[in-house]
Amino acid sequence: MSFAEYSEEIREGDVAIVYLSHESLMAVTVRHGAQTQTRYGAIRHSDDLIGKRYGAKVTCSKGGWVYVLHPTPELWTMALPHRTQILYATDIATITLMLELKPGSVVCESGTGSGSLSHAILRTIAPTGHLYTVEFHQQRAQKAQEEFKEHRVDHLVTVGNRDVCKDGFGVTGVADAIFLDIPSPWDAVPHAKTALKCSGGRVGSFSPCVEQVQRTCEALSRHGFHELNTLEVVLRVHEVRTVSLPLPDFGPDVLSPEVPLPPAFHHAAATLKTTTPPREMPAHTGSSVFGYKEDDHLQTTEGLCGSS
Ligand SMILES: C[S@@+](CC[C@H](N)C(=O)[O-])C[C@H]1O[C@@H](n2cnc3c(N)ncnc32)[C@H](O)[C@@H]1O
Structure with a gap:
């Protein structure tokens, strides 16, 4: 492992990133016989980390799981x-x-x-x-x-x-x-x-x-x-939402009655995705x-x- 070069396997002495959620992650120095406590229970380095692949899902002692990630500058x-x-x-x-x-x-x-x-x-x-x-x-x-x-x-x-x-x-x-x-x-x-x-x-x-x-x-x-x-x-992160909009009723298609209207036009409302910018942002x-x-x-x- 190096912060400048990727390796596949977790080894003794590596610094691995234990990822519980986007808001909760920790850097752990991997040591034979060591344990790391998380809110999901302990991770035993010898059994749970050493020899496993980076990106593995590891089950902690209380049954919850975490991902163990290769370190990057961003993490x-x-x-x-x-x-x-x-x-x-x-x-x-x-x-x-x-x-x-x-x-x-x-x-x-x-x-x-x-x-x-x-x-x-x-x-x-x-x-x-x-x-x-x-x-x-x-x-x-x-x-x-x-x-x-x-x-x-x-x-x-x-x-x-x-x-x-x-x-x-x-x-x-x-x-x-x-x-x-x-x-x-x-x-x-x-x-x-x-x-x-x-x-x-x-x-x-x-x-x-x-x-x-x-x-x-x-x-x-x-x-x-x-x-x-x-x-x-x-950074302005837009919230993506699904909205339902009523469709306008234009009445029967008198100009080209032989061309059937698309199925969506037979419904009173259409469902679509929209985004909203944040109203307040620190x-x-x-x-x-x-x-x-x-x-x-x-x-x-x-x-x-x-x-x-
Ligand atoms: C805001 S921190 C830098 C944070 C860093 N860019 C990072 O991303 O972790 C500013 C640092 O500059 C150091 N510093 C301030 N004035 C300095 C100077 N004249 N010479 C060298 N270091 C200085 C402070 O001790 C402090 O550790």
Whole structure:
């Protein structure tokens, strides 16, 4: 098992996702002889997990059942232990798109926080890319490092324990993309520019307040980033309902009496599916700013990079 690569069989040491419902799932480290308690009873790792296929339905000791799923960044985001505010799948999907991430991309991120975004980046850039993630809180940096190792993606990531606003990302001229999720992203913009590769590169920053977004945009413009876009992604889930509508009665078909009316027209009502958007929705999580590095149209030469 690795968060960046699928395997069929559950093995000792894997992190499996025990899925009770969409609202209730937990990450479990599989160990010989261990048990995990759920509201449906205990899961015995040796008998119920090890050697079974991911996706299996496992019956717990009280007779209820759960699914045991292969971990994905999306499931991890729903199950991870929160050490900070985290980014969720809707924003992460947009960030991945807007930063143009792909296998092989080199990415710098700060702060690491609870590693929710980091896991999604790692899955996208594997097997040949690299993530440099910077977190100034020592325990958070250390815990993230432990989790990356346990999830077998540690070869794809370097965790830096420093203040990104003062000391930067620790790399120069290598990153395809930078992402900031810190309270004062404008202070890290000069370091983002240094870390980005000589030609081209994308920058993104997530902030909950519009005042932070404004200051970040100003700093990005000042440092020559262009085509700045600010996005807020709001997921609007429509409710699907079956409704019964009365049909209009047009009377006998006098124009073409030889053509029979379709059977539905002989009924007084038609049944159909319809959707309704939510009337109220708690939506705002924050806004993300994205931009291009100024010199992305220039040639990649030592001289130009040095002068940018
Ligand atoms: C909102 S959390 C990031 C959450 C992360 N994106 C996720 O999805 O789990 C912000 C993190 O940035 C860290 N941080 C804030 N300012 C920082 C700085 N100047 N340098 C490095 N880390 C910083 C905080 O300690 C915190 O862990």
